[in-house]
Amino acid sequence: MRVVIAEDNALLREGLVALLREREIEVVAQAEDGEGLLRIVEGHKPDLAIVDVRLPPSFTDEGVRAAIEARRRHPELAILILSQYVEPVYTSELLASGEGGVGYLLKERVGEVRTFVDALERVAGGGTALDREVVAELVRSRHAGERGGALGGLTPREREALALMAEGKTNAAIARAMVVTPGAVEKHVSNIFAKLDLPATDDDHRRVLAVLAYLGAGEE
Amino acid sequence: MIFPAMTGSADGPDGDDYEVTLALHGAIAVMVGVLVTIVWVATGAGYFWPMWVWFGLLTTVAVHALGRRGIDVLEQRERPLTFHVELTAFLVAIELIVWAMSGGGSFWPIWPITALGALLGVHALIVNRELLPSLRERELTERVDVLTRTRRGALDVQAAELRRIERDLHDGAQARLVALSMQLGRAEDRLDDRPEIAALVRQARSEAGAAIKELRDLARGIAPPVLADRGLVAAVEALGQRAAIPVAVDAQVSRRLSPVVETAAYFVVAESLTNVAKHAPSASARVTLADRDETLVVEIADDGPGGAAESDRSTGTRATGLSGLRRRVEALDGTLRVTSPEGVGTAIRAELPCGS
Numbered sequence: 001m002r003v004v005i006a007e008d009n010a011l012l013r014e015g016l017v018a019l020l021r022e023r024e025i026e027v028v029a030q031a032e033d034g035e036g037l038l039r040i041v042e043g044h045k046p047d048l049a050i051v052d053v054r055l056p057p058s059f060t061d062e063g064v065r066a067a068i069e070a071r072r073r074h075p076e077l078a079i080l081i082l083s084q085y086v087e088p089v090y091t092s093e094l095l096a097s098g099e100g101g102v103g104y105l106l107k108e109r110v111g112e113v114r115t116f117v118d119a120l121e122r123v124a125g126g127g128t129a130l131d132r133e134v135v136a137e138l139v140r141s142r143h144a145g146e147r148g149g150a151l152g153g154l155t156p157r158e159r160e161a162l163a164l165m166a167e168g169k170t171n172a173a174i175a176r177a178m179v180v181t182p183g184a185v186e187k188h189v190s191n192i193f194a195k196l197d198l199p200a201t202d203d204d205h206r207r208v209l210a211v212l213a214y215l216g217a218g219e220e
Numbered sequence: 221m222i223f224p225a226m227t228g229s230a231d232g233p234d235g236d237d238y239e240v241t242l243a244l245h246g247a248i249a250v251m252v253g254v255l256v257t258i259v260w261v262a263t264g265a266g267y268f269w270p271m272w273v274w275f276g277l278l279t280t281v282a283v284h285a286l287g288r289r290g291i292d293v294l295e296q297r298e299r300p301l302t303f304h305v306e307l308t309a310f311l312v313a314i315e316l317i318v319w320a321m322s323g324g325g326s327f328w329p330i331w332p333i334t335a336l337g338a339l340l341g342v343h344a345l346i347v348n349r350e351l352l353p354s355l356r357e358r359e360l361t362e363r364v365d366v367l368t369r370t371r372r373g374a375l376d377v378q379a380a381e382l383r384r385i386e387r388d389l390h391d392g393a394q395a396r397l398v399a400l401s402m403q404l405g406r407a408e409d410r411l412d413d414r415p416e417i418a419a420l421v422r423q424a425r426s427e428a429g430a431a432i433k434e435l436r437d438l439a440r441g442i443a444p445p446v447l448a449d450r451g452l453v454a455a456v457e458a459l460g461q462r463a464a465i466p467v468a469v470d471a472q473v474s475r476r477l478s479p480v481v482e483t484a485a486y487f488v489v490a491e492s493l494t495n496v497a498k499h500a501p502s503a504s505a506r507v508t509l510a511d512r513d514e515t516l517v518v519e520i521a522d523d524g525p526g527g528a529a530e531s532d533r534s535t536g537t538r539a540t541g542l543s544g545l546r547r548r549v550e551a552l553d554g555t556l557r558v559t560s561p562e563g564v565g566t567a568i569r570a571e572l573p574c575g576s
Contacts, residue, residue, distance in 0.1 A: 009395050015402040022406060053445075059387065060449035084394050085436055085445050089458045107398040108432045111405030111425050137462060 001124050004029045004044060006037035006063060007052040007082070016050065016110065023117050033057065034066030041070045041077060048101075048124040053083040053090065064090045068097045076100050078123045082107050088137040091130065103129035103168075119168065128168050135166040153195050161188040238288055245284050249277035271321055279314065286310060301347050308336045368553065372480075375551060379480035383448055386439045394435045401428040443483050452482045456489050456507060464497040465522075466504040473511040481574045484548045485509070485518045488556070488570045491541050492520035496566070500524025503565070514575035521567040528560040545570070 003025055007013040017027045029040035033056045041049060049070060055062040067079045071094075078101035079094060091104045101123035109131060110116050119129035154162065157178070164174040171189065175182045256273045260266075289306060292298035315329040404425040411418035439445075447455035453471040460467035476482070489507055496505050503524035510517045542558065549556045554572040 009391065011399045012395055012402070015399050019402055019406050022409070054390065061446075084390055084398065084432075085440065087444075087446050087458075088462060089446055089454065106432075108401045108429045110398070111401035111429070113405040113409040116405075 001048060001121065002026050002028050002044065002046045003048045003050060003120075003124075004031065004037070004040045004046040005050045006031040006034070006040075006055060006066065007050070008032045008055050009052070012052075012107070019110065019113065019116075023113070025117070025120065034062045034069075037063075037066045038070055038073070041074060045074075046077070048078040048080060048120065050080045050082060050120075053081060053085075053087070061087075061090060064093065068093060071097045071100065078126065079103070080105065080120060080123050080129065082110070086131065086133045086137055088134060091134050095128075099126075101126045101128060104134050105129060105131045106133060122168050128166075130167055132163070132167055135163045154192060158188050158192050158195070161185060162192050165189065165192075242281070242284050242288070246281050249281050253277050275317060275321065282310060299347075301343060304340055304343050308340050311336055372552070375480045376478055379478070379483055382442045383479060386442045386448070389435055389439055394432060394439075397428050397432045397435070401425050401432065404428065443479070443486070447482060447486050448479075451476050452485055453509065455482075455486050456509060459486075459490055459493060460507060463493045463505070465493070465501065467493060468504070468506045469509075470506065471509040473509050473516070475511070477511075477516060477574045481516060481552060481572050484552055484554070484572060485516055485570070487548060488518050488545050488568070489520060491545050492568045495528075495541060496520070496522045496524060499528065500566075511574070514573060516572040516574045518570040518572070519567060521565060523565045525562070526560045526564045526566055527562040528558065528566045542568075 051063045053063045080103035103123040175185045256270045408421040460469045503522040505522040508519040560566040
């Protein structure tokens with residue numbers, strides 16, 4: 001996996017590079033701002049870009065805008081946004097912006113090294129990795145309520161399973177997290193798809209994307 | 221010789237009479253003046269003493285004219301102050317002429333002129349004393365203007381400071397804690413063979429995580445990132461999307477407003493939507509933002525049961541939230557109005573001055 005990093009804080013950038021090296025993930029280039037990100041994506045054609053939301057010069061949502069632009073130019077590029085805060089608007093925009101994998105994680109999740117590297121690999125493989133707080137925000141969004149209370153029709157356990165699914169967890173991982181059998185999870189999942197009126201497929205990631213697309217639909 | 225006759229004729233209050241005698245007086249004075257001048261020529265010119273005669277004669281004519289004005293004052297056809305001004309001008313003129321005709325020199329008329337001016341000033345002050353409170357009023361108005369401006373300035377500074385603090389937290393303490401948490405994670409990753417130490421490190425990392433979360437909540441209370449990043453309209457739309465009830469947003473604001481106005485408007489919408497979700501969970505809401513004549517109008521209307529009272533002492537919570545909003549809005553010289561007729565729904569309307 002070839003990775004580029006756009007992060008203006010040197011302390012975090014270096015920490016991230018060191019952490020990835022230890023895990024034998026190759027960081028091919030680093031940038032400190034949005035333009036730099038576009039340049040290194042152009043120059044190195046990485047599989048994945050790890051991008052901080054706040055980048056110079058504006059120090060607002062520069063990173064998100066640069067990431068979306070990078071995906072417009074390279075739709076297959078996977079993006080993992082790292083942020084110090086949850087902003088569902090940005091997540092929705094990213095989800096809508098291309099075909100490649102998308103992740104949005106709070107920065108402190110990097111400390112959970114194994115989970116973080118799993119998330120990286122999933123995103124690089126075209127899947128999703130959304131922070132549990134992002135998912136919580138998305139799940140309680142209005143879109144749920146507007147669709148005839150579709151999400152309202154889910155049982156609390158099914159909601160829980162949906163949230164874990166949206167984080168990108170496999171059925172086995174969901175079973176562990178909910179302390180139930182994998183069989184029970186499968187039942188929850190098929191119930192969720194039935195209630196949300198989503199066509200079931202074999203591919204976990206596509207199902208997750210479908211759920212997220214459903215939750216994020218209608219964002220401008 | 222001529223004097224008594226002239227002043228005698230000034231008694232007549234009748235306008236025409238008075239003017240006739242004044243004209244006669246003037247004509248006689250000029251005649252006498254001319255005669256005296258002829259005498260001066262006949263006696264061989266020399267020092268032009270007739271000028272004193274001219275001066276005396278014309279002074280009597282002027283006194284005669286002024287006398288008429290005096291009568292007007294006595295009969296209240298004229299304001300005493302106007303007469304005082306004319307009299308002062310007359311006396312000053314006399315002094316200046318006498319000074320000039322006596323060959324100039326040290327400008328002694330300055331003293332009587334100053335005294336006359338002071339007298340006139342005192343008179344004007346007494347007459348216009350009812351205007352004095354309005355002076356005070358004007359002073360107070362100016363003071364209020366200054367206070368309004370400086371208070372607004374202070375609030376702007378405060379809002380900018382808060383955003384700076386938020387940014388400093390983000391780039392400083394928060395970033396350091398994140399770096400710490402990364403390093404702890406790396407350490408933990410290498411401690412597979414020492415599970416008890418790994419557990420300690422994990423605990424330390426979760427403490428760092430809790431600290432990061434607290435800082436994040438603190439920053440969000442100052443202003444949510446999307447508000448600072450993209451402005452009021454985007455932030456309010458995000459609020460609408462995240463609300464637990466359906467929300468329609470109609471935003472007619474095309475410019476960035478000052479941080480303090482944006483933040484106040486944002487919290488009005490956020491708090492109001494939370495209230496709707498809490499008190500009328502099956503309602504839907506409509507948020508309107510309009511930038512009209514330097515006033516930002518923020519309205520949140522729902523189709524719930526209505527009947528909400530701001531001064532609801534029994535529940536307290538709603539009242540507290542609203543009074544907090546009211547303080548925020550009033551600090552900007554804005555107004556907050558709540559209308560909640562039973563069975564119609566609740567509307568909260570805030571108007572915030574947002575002129576540059």
